[in-house]
């Protein structure tokens with residue numbers, strides 16, 4: 039039976055897996071590795087089994103339960119297999135042929151642009167899309183549609199870490215080293231990451247690190263399963279991680295534990311940071327963060343005495359109106375200790391989505407062109423325009439960021455049509471009730487999806503597309519490793535790939551240049567467009583990553599004039615000799631803690647935070663439909679003391695309210711959360727009716743991780 043090496047459809051680890059296509063053969067239970075193989079029926083096509091790929095280094099054959107059950111959407115009865123168009127008289131979606139649907143979309147987009155200008159059309163992408171799709175989507179917007187209004191859900195994911203990385207290091211690669219390096223560090227500090235639930239196969243690195251005698255520190259308002267596998271837990275008030283970082287810097291400085299030689303040789307800006315940190319003595323930090331001064335002192339002592347320290351941030355620290363500043367604060371801790379660039383040490387961001395890294399490099403972001411080039415840089419525009427075969431002046435400038443784009447929909451001067459690929463906005467955007475209203479105000483909403491997501495259900499046109507196992511493309515995982523996701527099975531009849539849809543739309547709206555729908559061709563073009571950019575992929579080919587276990591960017595092409603040159607090996611580790619700023623130095627950036635956008639008050643006395651559970655993925659559009667994954671709906675996690683005060687009982691309904699909306703869901707009474715904080719997972723409609731749309735000034739990341747709330751039994 040044919041077997042294909044490919045990668046999981048979910049998170050940024052991009053775990054390797056083997057898919058066995060059992061078409062025509064009886065389903066067999068024999069697995070190829072650890073764990074239970076799982077199968078999804080293929081709509082009369084036999085089974086598609088998930089087996090281990092033990093040699094792939096990121097997960098060494100391990101998968102989480104989402105990975106083992108990932109084929110469950112194959113042949114699913116809710117899988118979309120025909121284009122749908124909303125009937126104006128009945129208001130219902132009805133099945134139509136592809137030509138009719140694509141002609142309708144193209145003619146309406148052109149008509150709206152003729153009436154209201156090119157920016158009347160918006161494009162919204164996703165960090166789960168392959169590099170090829172992200173690249174073609176940006177090109178569709180800028181070349182075929184000529185609109186500046188393109189952005190994507192990565193703004194909600196890792197944009198604060200990206201912005202901080204660019205400021206501090208001059209480059210934004212989530213992890214500047216392979217994930218397995220974590221095992222070798224002496225102290226690992228996880229700020230706002232619950233990786234035991236969000237990247238389960240990576241948990242083994244925590245265990246191995248501790249087995250070696252290292253220490254894992256977790257900073258989280260909840261005692262998560264990750265904290266249970268750590269040595270030290272600090273439980274701050276949500277939104278106070280920057281104060282904590284400044285407190286650590288204060289103590290390191292006071293103890294003479296700052297690596298002065300490193301600071302002098304490899305960085306700039308320390309004196310300004312030192313001045314800010316001077317104002318964050320332990321008792322003040324305790325008052326703001328709720329973390330006892332003794333715990334802060336113990337952490338500083340641990341860090342000061344460690345040979346190597348690695349600090350990692352994830353969404354808990356980043357999804358704040360001060361997310362960029364918070365990451366800069368923790369980068370400051372790593373720099374003060376002299377760690378970035380040292381083996382088995384440094385700072386990294388745990389990127390989230392499957393292609394969260396590559397998705398932010400190839401031009402679906404409002405201010406970027408492929409290769410992580412900036413859209414307002416004349417040299418970048420000239421290079422990319424040459425690859426695209428258009429005039430640089432024809433390329434629009436920077437557009438609105440994701441939330442600002444959604445907020446502008448249907449308003450004067452805002453887009454009148456929106457094309458969505460790879461995001462379920464009405465579930466996952468902040469202040470989602472408001473976002474749903476903005477979507478309703480559009481003249482045309484077009485959604486490409488595998489299933490009828492909550493956002494697709496609002497669309498005027500729904501286009502059914504292939505899913506991961508049915509198509510080929512590349513993904514760039516959280517380490518900057520570019521991997522090949524290979525097609526394992528043919529798509530269901532009636533379904534097209536996103537690349538085919540993009541190419542067909544480009545042609546119909548009269549694009550001045552043709553768009554390829556062949557992933558390998560698109561990747562080669564992407565390589566040329568990225569050549570010489572910060573994220574240079576030009577030396578990577580499909581053949582090469584099919585053989586190797588992925589290649590880390592930057593990987594420039596060798597000079598064609600030098601026939602004997604060995605191919606560039608790729609770059610697993612950055613910063614050994616220099617940072618990416620022109621002077622080779624990292625920047626300390628002086629930032630101060632301001633507090634959250636919406637402080638608590640008498641009417642809304644609690645902090646609401648949101649996040650993930652192990653068995654569901656994101657807006658849940660995919661995982662809620664997989665029968666083997668538990669789907670109990672949203673819940674409200676609260677402390678027994680709070681429960682007693684408001685009369686809440688475990689398992690019974692409570693109502694959470696914020697200034698934006700209300701959510702009724704069962705209480706989950708646990709002593710693992712701060713008594714002043716409640717937690718709601720966002721995989722179901724509801725959590726984001728509550729969240730605040732305050733944005734970080736530099737990354738435009740919304741404050742998903744804290745707002746003021748009240749809870750009633």
Ligand SMILES: Nc1nc2c(c(=O)[nH]1)N[C@H]1C(S)=C(S)[C@@H](COP(=O)(O)OP(=O)(O)OC[C@H]3O[C@@H](n4cnc5c(=O)[nH]c(N)nc54)[C@H](O)[C@@H]3O)O[C@H]1N2
Pocket residue numbers: 049050195229230231232233235236237257258259260262275276277278279352353354355389390391392647648649650651652653654655656657717743744
């Ligand atoms: N099971 C599962 N795995 C996933 C995903 C999924 O949906 N489900 N999504 C993927 C994606 S796109 C992403 S971005 C990653 C996210 O991965 P993580 O960042 O690990 O996930 P979250 O649950 O969003 O947040 C992590 C933790 O932050 C804590 N937190 C909340 N507020 C604060 C705060 O103010 N400060 C601190 N220090 N911590 C806080 C929460 O309690 C939570 O435990 O996961 C990826 N993996």
Ligand SMILES: Nc1nc2c(c(=O)[nH]1)N[C@H]1C(S)=C(S)[C@@H](COP(=O)(O)OP(=O)(O)OC[C@H]3O[C@@H](n4cnc5c(=O)[nH]c(N)nc54)[C@H](O)[C@@H]3O)O[C@H]1N2
Pocket residue numbers: 164165166167168191192194195196353357390391458459460461462463465466467468486487488489491503504505506536648649650655656657658659660720725726729742743
């Ligand atoms: N309150 C709160 N809200 C959050 C967060 C939080 O922590 N708290 N986290 C934020 C983060 S980090 C993220 S990443 C976002 C994610 O939230 P979303 O942007 O909604 O991401 P997904 O749920 O992965 O949505 C992907 C959609 O695209 C479809 N899809 C999957 N693959 C493809 C494909 O190849 N092509 C096309 N056309 N469609 C595809 C899926 O079926 C699904 O409907 O949520 C954000 N929202």
Ligand SMILES: [Mo]
Pocket residue numbers: 194195196390391
């Ligand atoms: Mo994310």
